Structures are given as structure tokens and as C-alpha cells.
Amino acid sequence: MxxxxxxxxxxxxxxxxxxxxxxxxxxxxxxxxxxxxxxxxxxxxxxxxxxxxxxxxxxxxxxxxxxxxxxxxxxxxxxxxxxxxxxxxxxxxxxxxxxxxxxxxxxxxxxxxxxxxxxxxxxxxxxxxxxxxxxxxxxxxxxxxxxxxxxxxxxxxxxxxxxxxxxxxxxAGTGATGLADTAALNLIPIAIGQLRRGETPKVFGDDYPTPDGSCIRDxxxxxxxxxxxxxxxxxxxxxxxxxxxxxxGTGTGASVFEVLSALREASGIDFEPEVAPRRAGDPPKLVANVSRIQQVLGFKAEKNLVDIIDSAWNL
Ligand SMILES: NC(=O)c1ccc[n+]([C@@H]2O[C@H](COP(=O)([O-])OP(=O)(O)OC[C@H]3O[C@@H](n4cnc5c(N)ncnc54)[C@H](O)[C@@H]3O)[C@@H](O)[C@H]2O)c1
Known part of the structure; x- marks a missing residue:
């Protein structure tokens, strides 16, 4: 291959x-x-x-x-x-x-x-x-x-x-030591980098039309x-x-606040995220309908948000 x-x-x-x-x-x-x-x-x-x-x-x-x-x-x-x-x-x-x-x-x-x-x-x-x-x-x-x-x-x-x-x-997440996402372009690696440097993770926009006001992703x-x-x-x-x-995807969304709260648990570092203004071009909600891949390929994601954050923090 x-x-x-x-x-x-x-x-x-x-x-x-x-x-x-x-x-x-x-x-x-x-x-x-x-x-x-x-x-x-x-x-x-x-x-x-x-x-x-x-x-x-x-x-x-x-x-x-x-x-x-x-x-x-x-x-x-x-x-x-x-x-x-x-x-x-x-x-x-x-x-x-x-x-x-x-x-x-x-x-x-x-x-x-x-x-x-x-x-x-x-x-x-x-x-x-x-x-x-x-x-x-x-x-x-x-x-x-x-x-x-x-x-x-x-x-x-x-x-x-x-x-x-x-x-x-x-x-997101990491499957084995040495394979982590080192680019720090997405929420989870960015927030992990900030915590490791002693900085406070940010939420870009808390006034979106979502239950807690932050963007939802799958x-x-x-x-x-x-x-x-x-x-x-x-x-x-x-x-x-x-x-x-x-x-x-998983078919389930998590908000930025929910991701950061899972990271608070995984890291054992207590922090309150800093709220910053919205960024241009961020859709409020982007979640996959996964029926097609389930039906045709028989694929279903096994790991949840906690698995993702734990592996990204620890590996
Ligand atoms: N990371 C995400 O959340 C995400 C989401 C959707 C789609 N994707 C897509 O998944 C793919 C992999 O993403 P990733 O997160 O692993 O990124 P990455 O930057 O870690 O991996 C890209 C790899 O391709 C190599 N590469 C780039 N341009 C090349 C070129 N012109 N010739 C030869 N090698 C080249 C790089 O050296 C690197 O090893 C990309 O196509 C990306 O657009 C990623």
C-alpha cells in the first residue's frame, strides 16, 4: 500500500x-x-x-x-x-x-x-x-x-x-506515543500547549446560538x-x-466549553477559560450525520471525547 x-x-x-x-x-x-x-x-x-x-x-x-x-x-x-x-x-x-x-x-x-x-x-x-x-x-x-x-x-x-x-x-487524540498532533492548529492541541506553558485556554465566542454559547464540533x-x-x-x-x-465523525457534538472541561479533568489543572471575540468563518455547529458510513462501510467510532482528551494529554 x-x-x-x-x-x-x-x-x-x-x-x-x-x-x-x-x-x-x-x-x-x-x-x-x-x-x-x-x-x-x-x-x-x-x-x-x-x-x-x-x-x-x-x-x-x-x-x-x-x-x-x-x-x-x-x-x-x-x-x-x-x-x-x-x-x-x-x-x-x-x-x-x-x-x-x-x-x-x-x-x-x-x-x-x-x-x-x-x-x-x-x-x-x-x-x-x-x-x-x-x-x-x-x-x-x-x-x-x-x-x-x-x-x-x-x-x-x-x-x-x-x-x-x-x-x-x-x-483529535493520539493512538501511540510519538504520533501526537504537534501542529497546534486545532482546539485540543492548542489548549494542551497553553496549559503546559501555564497559559489559560481561550474560547472564541460565547454568544453563538448553541446551549452554552460556544461552537459545537464533532x-x-x-x-x-x-x-x-x-x-x-x-x-x-x-x-x-x-x-x-x-x-x-461520531455523530455527536461537543462544545468548546465541554472540551475544555474534559481537559480540566484529564490534566488535573483547574482553570477558567478566557472568553475572546468570535473568529471569522466559524460555523456555530458542525456535526456529522454518520448513517451512511455506518450502513455502507459498517464503521462506527469506538472512542469518545474523554478517550480523545486523555490520549492527547497523556501520549
Ligand atoms: N487534522 C485534521 O483535523 C484534518 C481534518 C480534515 C482533513 N484533514 C486532512 O488530512 C490530511 C492529513 O492531515 P494531518 O492533520 O495529518 O496533517 P499533517 O500536516 O500532519 O500531515 C500532512 C503530511 O503530508 C506531507 N506533505 C504535505 N504536502 C506534501 C507534498 N506536496 N508532497 C509530499 N508530502 C507532503 C507532510 O510532510 C505531512 O507529513 C490532510 O490532507 C488534511 O487536509 C485533516
Whole structure:
């Protein structure tokens, strides 16, 4: 199996799960945001920027020499704010990188792909829980690159690609020592960093139309998410599977205040969060409707918010 972005936070958990399921794994990763020693020594890392001018040729060469049973494509840039400031770089790297991968797969008859999509494709949905059948309307270039990526994969079924796009909701937690999310871009790693530095975690906005006024998100444990990838590959390897999109979440929302209260418990540090003004572009509520992934893939997240916070704090 080939995993792009295998040295990343989520990719390293996917690699681990794939190896546990008996796959031998190669990783494509330029370490732009990844960490080399997240990868097991049994994993061969190909040092390649997927969006570079020579990437299509290099990938084609690699895929011609080694036949992979499946490809999981996680490598991408993922900072929403940065994508607003530098949209061209996000289109070049996220869309260009995927185009190079698809061209190489097509040229070498690789036909099974799982793609990291995102709840950012939905934008600001005004519903209790959002379904794959709701019209995606991303509100920033990052979310657009993910939606365009889904279209590219859907269109590639014309030459025989079988693709699953997994729309991850808020991924958090840690599955093993050394694999933690070190980027501090999301609520849980940011708040943990603040507590460890003796600072007070912040809540951005307490006047949203939610029960406690703070934003509600669907937090899914990274180890559960990793399992969903392996289930998606198994699904694609059955007859007549061409293209599908699945939400990956728990179906349950937690507010920022609830997350910080679970962190207060896990850390044993007593704190009162500081309330700051709302940030632009935060939907009040973003929770996955998970019926489709449950019914079609048989996937159900096993871990809850306490498991997520405990593992993120302790590992
Ligand atoms: N973390 C989340 O909550 C979340 C939510 C939704 C979707 N996603 C998506 O999941 C994927 C993985 O996210 P993550 O949180 O593990 O991020 P990450 O930054 O930890 O991992 C990305 C990995 O890809 C590598 N990479 C990036 N661009 C590359 C390129 N052009 N060529 C080769 N390697 C490259 C990086 O070095 C890194 O190892 C991304 O596609 C992201 O958009 C993440």
C-alpha cells in the first residue's frame, strides 16, 4: 500500500493501522510538516514533493516498478487561514499534487484510492447534522481544494479509478506515543500547549446560538479514523465499487466549553477559560450525520471525547 503524507499526524496512524491489518507500506512524504520518526523502520519513505514539476514523472516511475494494492492520499496543506492568504499555493499543492498522483496512477493501472477530504467542504451548514447529500459550499480555499479533489476522483472513474473520499470532521487524540498532533492548529492541541506553558485556554465566542454559547464540533479519535481508511480500502476492493463519499465523525457534538472541561479533568489543572471575540468563518455547529458510513462501510467510532482528551494529554 502507498500512503502519501504517511509521516503526518493522521498519516502515521493510518500507516500503523494498515501494518496491523497485514499490509506492507510505502510512504510518500517530503516532511514539509511531517516528522520522520513517526514512521516505523519497516516503512520505506519516498522523499518527494507531490506538487513539484517532476513529481508526475517520478511517481509514474515508482508506481511502474512497484505495484501497490491501494493508495491512500493524505499529503496536503491544511491551514485554513493560510489558504485565504495564499490561495494559489493551496491550489498548486493540494490540487496539483492530486493531479500528479492521478496521472501516475492512470499511467500505471493503479485503480484504488482513498482521499482525505474534510468537513471544510460543507462551509457553514445550518443543520443539526450534515449529510453527504447536503450541497457542499466551502467558504475558504482549503475547503475548495478538498471539494475539487473529490470531483477529480469522481471524474477519474471514467478511466477505471475506484475512489472513496473521507470527509473527516475534527480529528483529535493520539493512538501511540510519538504520533501526537504537534501542529497546534486545532482546539485540543492548542489548549494542551497553553496549559503546559501555564497559559489559560481561550474560547472564541460565547454568544453563538448553541446551549452554552460556544461552537459545537464533532471530535473523532484519530485511531478510529485510521480504521475507517482500511475499511474503505476493503470496500473498494469488492466488485463494482466506483466512487463514494463518507463523513467520518461520531455523530455527536461537543462544545468548546465541554472540551475544555474534559481537559480540566484529564490534566488535573483547574482553570477558567478566557472568553475572546468570535473568529471569522466559524460555523456555530458542525456535526456529522454518520448513517451512511455506518450502513455502507459498517464503521462506527469506538472512542469518545474523554478517550480523545486523555490520549492527547497523556501520549
Ligand atoms: N487534522 C485534521 O483535523 C484534518 C481534518 C480534515 C482533513 N484533514 C486532512 O488530512 C490530511 C492529513 O492531515 P494531518 O492533520 O495529518 O496533517 P499533517 O500536516 O500532519 O500531515 C500532512 C503530511 O503530508 C506531507 N506533505 C504535505 N504536502 C506534501 C507534498 N506536496 N508532497 C509530499 N508530502 C507532503 C507532510 O510532510 C505531512 O507529513 C490532510 O490532507 C488534511 O487536509 C485533516
Amino acid at each position: 502507498l500512503v502519501t503524507g504517511g509521516a503526518g499526524y493522521i498519516g502515521s496512524h493510518v500507516v500503523r493501522e494498515a501494518m496491523a491489518a497485514g499490509h506492507s507500506v510505502w510512504a510518500v512524504d517530503d516532511l514539509s510538516t511531517g516528522v520522520e520518526n513517526r514512521l516505523d523502520s519497516a516503512v520505506e519513505r519516498i522523499d518527494l514533493n507531490l506538487a513539484a514539476a517532476d513529481a508526475e514523472a517520478r511517481l509514474t516511475d515508482i508506481l511502474r516498478k512497484t505495484k501497490f494494492d491501494a493508495v491512500i492520499h493524505l499529503a496536503a496543506r491544511k491551514q485554513v487561514g493560510e489558504s485565504v492568504e495564499k490561495p494559489e499555493e493551496y491550489y498548486r499543492d493540494n490540487i496539483g499534487g492530486l493531479a500528479n498522483l492521478l496521472l501516475a496512477m492512470r499511467a500505471t493501472d493503479h485503480d484504488t484510492l482513498v482521499f482525505s477530504s474534510s468537513a471544510a467542504t460543507y462551509g457553514m451548514p445550518d443543520v443539526d447534522s450534515v449529510s453527504e447529500s447536503d450541497v457542499p459550499t466551502p467558504i475558504n480555499p482549503y475547503g475548495e481544494t478538498k471539494l475539487i479533489g473529490e470531483w477529480m476522483i469522481r471524474n477519474a472513474k471514467n478511466w477505471g479509478l475506484r475512489g472513496v473520499c473521507l470527509r473527516y470532521f475534527n480529528v 471530535y473523532v479519535h484519530v485511531s478510529d479514523l485510521a480504521v475507517a481508511h482500511i475499511m474503505a480500502i476493503d470496500y473498494l476492493q469488492q466488485e463494482e465499487r466506483e466512487f463514494d463519499v463518507f463523513n467520518v
